[in-house]
Amino acid sequence: MSAALEFRDVVAGYGDTQVLRGISGSLQSGQVLGVLGRNGVGKTTLMRALSGFIPLMEGEVGAAGLDLADVPPQHRLAAGMAYAPQEDTVFGDLSVSENLRLHLRTRDMSRYQPYFQAFPRLEERAAQRAGSLSGGERKLLSFTRTLGLLAPLSLMDEPTEGVQPENITKMAVLLRARCEAGAAFVVVEQNLSFLMQISDHVLVLDHGECVAGGPLALFTREKLESYLVV
Numbered sequence: 001m002s003a004a005l006e007f008r009d010v011v012a013g014y015g016d017t018q019v020l021r022g023i024s025g026s027l028q029s030g031q032v033l034g035v036l037g038r039n040g041v042g043k044t045t046l047m048r049a050l051s052g053f054i055p056l057m058e059g060e061v062g063a064a065g066l067d068l069a070d071v072p073p074q075h076r077l078a079a080g081m082a083y084a085p086q087e088d089t090v091f092g093d094l095s096v097s098e099n100l101r102l103h104l105r106t107r108d109m110s111r112y113q114p115y116f117q118a119f120p121r122l123e124e125r126a127a128q129r130a131g132s133l134s135g136g137e138r139k140l141l142s143f144t145r146t147l148g149l150l151a152p153l154s155l156m157d158e159p160t161e162g163v164q165p166e167n168i169t170k171m172a173v174l175l176r177a178r179c180e181a182g183a184a185f186v187v188v189e190q191n192l193s194f195l196m197q198i199s200d201h202v203l204v205l206d207h208g209e210c211v212a213g214g215p216l217a218l219f220t221r222e223k224l225e226s227y228l229v230v
């Protein structure tokens with residue numbers, strides 16, 4: 001079986017500057033790869049490189065047997081890859097429901113029912129401009145839209161940033177439910193409890209290099225915390 005995502009020796013950055021220096025990893029359907037590291041070590045850059053928003057300087061990225069090198073970012077969703085960036089996660093001038101319908105070919109919103117149940121404020125504010133939501137609510141909207149796409153593979157950059165703790169617990173449950181259905185995720189997170197709740201494997205970045213990685217079970221919380229200490 002081909003991996004849900006496989007990346008090998010990824011080198012990427014901005015202009016002539018290399019930020020990532022040879023990052024590799026893979027994950028199977030139904031698994032979560034949690035990416036962690038201190039601020040500025042290259043986590044967002046890795047997500048941009050995997051999603052095609054910045055080109056690879058070297059290396060390979062493939063998903064479900066497909067080489068993604070020549071698939072531009074706007075075609076990646078059709079190729080099975082969803083991406084929720086850290087910032088500018090929703091369209092502020094569109095309503096909450098317009099944001100949720102944007103990529104759907106149907107007006108049927110029933111796929112969002114479990115998310116509306118978990119986050120009733122989203123349904124209450126369905127007609128409201130997404131730009132008028134709080135930062136945490138915008139993150140919940142982005143999370144809901146990303147999971148509602150039902151993509152085989154989703155990349156999410158700090159999905160819990162600004163979200164209230166009780167909703168973070170619900171996010172973990174909803175995300176794992178998608179894994180049960182076979183979806184795979186790469187998730188960048190600073191919230192270690194959330195990351196440990198959702199991840200099967202972890203990848204630790206420091207200064208653009210992978211300094212540790214493997215099954216979550218091999219790492220204690222203290223060990224993972226040590227990678228975040230400045």
Ligand SMILES: Nc1ncnc2c1ncn2[C@@H]1O[C@H](COP(=O)(O)OP(=O)(O)OP(=O)(O)O)[C@@H](O)[C@H]1O
Binds near residue numbers: 043044
């Ligand atoms: N658009 C950009 N142009 C040039 N350099 C950038 C750009 N975005 C990020 N960088 C640089 O790349 C390096 C890695 O940044 P990146 O945002 O990937 O780190 P990060 O681990 O996601 O950090 P944080 O946790 O603060 O979001 C930093 O030195 C940053 O200044």
